[in-house]
Amino acid sequence: MRPLTLDDDRLLPTEPGVRALAREVYGHVRDLPIISMHGHVEAQVLAEDEPFDDPARMLVVPDHYVTRMLVSQGTRPEDLGVPRTDGGPVEQDGREIWRRFCAGWHLFRGTPSRYWLEHELHEVFGVRVHPSPETADEIYDQLAERIASPEFRPRALFDAFGVELLATTDAPTSRLEHHAAIAASGWSGTVVPTFRPDALVHLGRPGWKRDVEELAEVSGEDTGDYAGFLAALRQRRAHFAAMGARATDHGHLTADSAPLERADAERVYAAARAGAVGPADASAFAAHMLFEMARMSRDDGLVMQIHPGVLRDHDPAVHERFGSDKGFDIPIAVDFVHGLRPLLSEFGSDPAFRCVLFTIDETTFSRELAPLAGAYPSVRLGAPWWFLDSPLAMRRFREAVTETAGFYNTSGFVDDTRAFASIPARHDVSRRVDSGFLATLVASGQLSLEEAVETAVDLTTTVPRTAYAPRGA
Structure with a gap:
């Protein structure tokens, strides 16, 4: 890890x-x-x-800098929870959105988005492991616990x-x-x-x-x-x-x-x-x-x-x-x-x-x-x-x-x-x-x-x- x-x-x-x-x-x-x-x-x-809804809707869904990189590699916006104008179905499970984001973590290498995300995870939320498919659930649970507290x-x-x-x-x-x-x-x-x-x-x-x-x-x-x-x-x-x-x-x-x-x-x-x-x-x-x-x-x-x-x-x-x-x-x-x-x-x-x-x-x-x-x-x-x-x-x-x-x-x-x-x-x-x-x-x-x-x-x-x-x- x-x-x-x-x-x-x-x-x-x-x-x-x-x-x-x-x-x-x-x-x-x-x-x-x-x-x-x-x-x-x-x-x-x-x-x-x-309180913020969940980690994905706090850090991924509203940030088009993040979603555009994943979309450029073939992920559908719907699968990242991006709302549709017609109210049609999109992914609602924040944990699934977060897993997709973590699976694409390597795509952000060298980008300012990577810098911002690392700073947020490490400095704001105290995360100490790199996002990856293997660590996605661990990080999600830690973030979910943090944002449920009054300090966040x-x-x-x-x-x-x-x-x-x-x-x-x-x-x-x-x-x-x-x-x-x-x-x-x-x-x-x-x-x-x-x-x-x-x-x-x-x-x-x-x-x-x-x-x-x-x-x-x-x-x-x-x-x-x-x-x-x-x-x-x-x-x-x-x-x-x-x-x-x-x-x-x-x-x-x-x-x-x-x-x-x-x-x-x-x-x-x-x-x-x-x-x-x-x-x-x-x-x-x-x-x-x-x-x-x-x-x-x-x-x-x-x-x-x-x-x-x-x-x-x-x-x-x-x-x-x-x-x-x-x-x-x-x-x-x-x-x-x-x-x-x-x-x-x-x-x-x-x-x-x-x-x-x-x-x-x-x-x-x-x-x-x-x-x-x-x-x-x-x-x-x-x-x-x-x-x-x-x-x-x-x-x-x-x-x-x-x-x-x-x-x-x-x-x-x-x-x-x-x-x-x-x-x-x-x-x-x-x-x-x-x-x-x-x-x-x-x-x-x-x-x-x-x-x-x-x-x-x-x-x-x-x-x-x-x-x-x-x-x-």
């Missing part, structure tokens, strides 16, 4: 002298608070604070993880009742919503008209025309801000932000209401609304997160059967320079506006994003996101952007996770990689050790607090 151990120097540079410096830097940040400004943990989990309920873990703030991602039509319940509960944890209007600005999306009608219901504004639509969005943003929201979130296909003339926007919106909008007009309206969302962020102070460049739901059959966010979102190339020029020309130097740019296309780091962040006062760079939230990509990110944008035009690490127990593991990856990068600057005479420690602490806490502070704060 192979033991599960963690190397305390994992991800640090291998050269002994640089590693010693990295240890020193990392020692100052490893236990700092976690500021999680972008993720997909549901507020309901922390509002209700119920969501709020207790939140506190044990040292989370200072957790931002969720929420539909614009959400009534945020779970956030209200958390605020009224007397618990000290800080959980804030994030406004994500994607479903309302992409006119060709199935269900758009239904969502616009729901927007009217929750906002109290008449969305029958374009003016009412904008008024409803402003009302919802104000409600989110009142509930503690710091940011908005925009996952457009491209970075196009060209505004339409008012009459054209009204015409396209009316066509969509009538069910007669074409693809070209729908795309133009989405770009226009990115510009309008920037205007609203300038006015209400919510930080605008933009992460274009993903073809969502690449396999239509998987999307139809299981819905979105099932591991079939594939990167595409994006032109940030021309796409964002209208938006940044209007708002990029306005002190009331702040945007954070994310990408999963590494080729844009040094060519486009770092120069934009190094020029426009409003722009910050988000850490490598999603497919690239891996140790090697994080290192390449620092190498590509630091000389042009520096450290203080970035926004801090975001974990972008649905897997609650993996939050500390993901932030630990970032802290180790940054410590190693800073150690190389010390070893090459570019920074003093004192400056490296100060920078590491800032990247972990000061930078995200500043980047996501409400404008005017």
